[in-house]
Amino acid sequence: MHNIKKNLTTNVSLISIAVLFFALGIFVGVAHRLLANQVTGITNTADGAVSGTDFNTFWKIWHLIDEKFPGASNVSTEDRMYGAIKGLVGSLNDPYSVFFSPEESQQFKDEVTGSFGGIGIEIGMKDKTLNVIAPLKDTPAYKAGVKAGDFIVKIDGVTTSDMDIDKAISLIRGKEGTKVTLTLIHEGDTAPRDVTIVRGIINIPTLDTEKRPDGIFVIKLYQFSEGAPDLFRKAMKDFQASGDTKLILDLRGDPGGYLDGAIDIASWFLPAGTKIVSEDYGTSQPQTVHRSKGYDIWDEKKNEMIILVDGGSASASEIVAGALSENGIGKLVGEQTYGKGSVQEVIDVTSNTSVKITIAKWLTPNGISISKQGLTPDVKVGITAKDIEAKKDPQMDKAVELLK
Numbered sequence: 001m002h003n004i005k006k007n008l009t010t011n012v013s014l015i016s017i018a019v020l021f022f023a024l025g026i027f028v029g030v031a032h033r034l035l036a037n038q039v040t041g042i043t044n045t046a047d048g049a050v051s052g053t054d055f056n057t058f059w060k061i062w063h064l065i066d067e068k069f070p071g072a073s074n075v076s077t078e079d080r081m082y083g084a085i086k087g088l089v090g091s092l093n094d095p096y097s098v099f100f101s102p103e104e105s106q107q108f109k110d111e112v113t114g115s116f117g118g119i120g121i122e123i124g125m126k127d128k129t130l131n132v133i134a135p136l137k138d139t140p141a142y143k144a145g146v147k148a149g150d151f152i153v154k155i156d157g158v159t160t161s162d163m164d165i166d167k168a169i170s171l172i173r174g175k176e177g178t179k180v181t182l183t184l185i186h187e188g189d190t191a192p193r194d195v196t197i198v199r200g201i202i203n204i205p206t207l208d209t210e211k212r213p214d215g216i217f218v219i220k221l222y223q224f225s226e227g228a229p230d231l232f233r234k235a236m237k238d239f240q241a242s243g244d245t246k247l248i249l250d251l252r253g254d255p256g257g258y259l260d261g262a263i264d265i266a267s268w269f270l271p272a273g274t275k276i277v278s279e280d281y282g283t284s285q286p287q288t289v290h291r292s293k294g295y296d297i298w299d300e301k302k303n304e305m306i307i308l309v310d311g312g313s314a315s316a317s318e319i320v321a322g323a324l325s326e327n328g329i330g331k332l333v334g335e336q337t338y339g340k341g342s343v344q345e346v347i348d349v350t351s352n353t354s355v356k357i358t359i360a361k362w363l364t365p366n367g368i369s370i371s372k373q374g375l376t377p378d379v380k381v382g383i384t385a386k387d388i389e390a391k392k393d394p395q396m397d398k399a400v401e402l403l404k
Contacts, residue, residue: 207232272294273294307330341370381395
């Protein structure tokens, strides 16, 4: 998963501090190009002066800093410009669009190509606040009791107010065996709690299967990794060989992964050519529609399916769940999904700076934007802390009940 040279234009997952770093819908490779014209002044852009905009205010504040701020001479012109560019990108109010200074750009490249320690959580942004999408199974965070939906208040005592996702990643990741302390608060908590976690090298499972004695077959998909399609193919063969006709596809806590994997997995249930998901580029270019490859071994007259989802189901998980639900293959049971349905492109701006910017949003077959609200289950079933302590799973219980 460190290597995103394969399926570069189709990788759609959430930023991972699992340290296997799911590249989250980021287009790299071809997108890594230098702009032909370097920016040397506020009106000397690659396309010429910005029309209809008065930059006098910008320069007035620049000079006021020189005149009024103690130690202004210690802040380089380059750092000021980087700060201004960060503000420009920040005006988009998109947590996934970020400008990288030289140091940050190198860190980002290291993250998507290298190997380092982490704690095994996926993070995102809700109401401009960092929160945990899902702790990944059997990782340090999972074992330490970090929960999906936890809001991250501090990282090693540093407040996360106004902190972007990439900065949070840089603070949480680190050398294997070292510790990081997260200050977390969950909805309904009366006070935040500190959780200290020892970083490790993260090995995340991809898929588990279970043949239940009641004639129901369960496929639990933890991530849409590079190997997920092959593992899912085997799981579907096992399902067919079991003689069972009822299937539960468990996508709870699955933060996503490769788009190609999502298309491949949905293709087991949908006829060739059926719309799975569309990339909406706004007015910049026509939508790109991704359709089923038509493996289609699913017999709707004989087979029944329930898809389990929750707040940790994101990106590629939402693509599959939305496609199967809207095409009438199975009902969604559980909780509202996360709502991560955008694609980012990484572009080298200069030889040592880059920008990661959202270029498209994912739409379900019915044209619903995943980014805005996520997916609403057909049958809403929550799960409480008491359920977890008692090792109860009311969502799975409801799925079994509906299939029976």
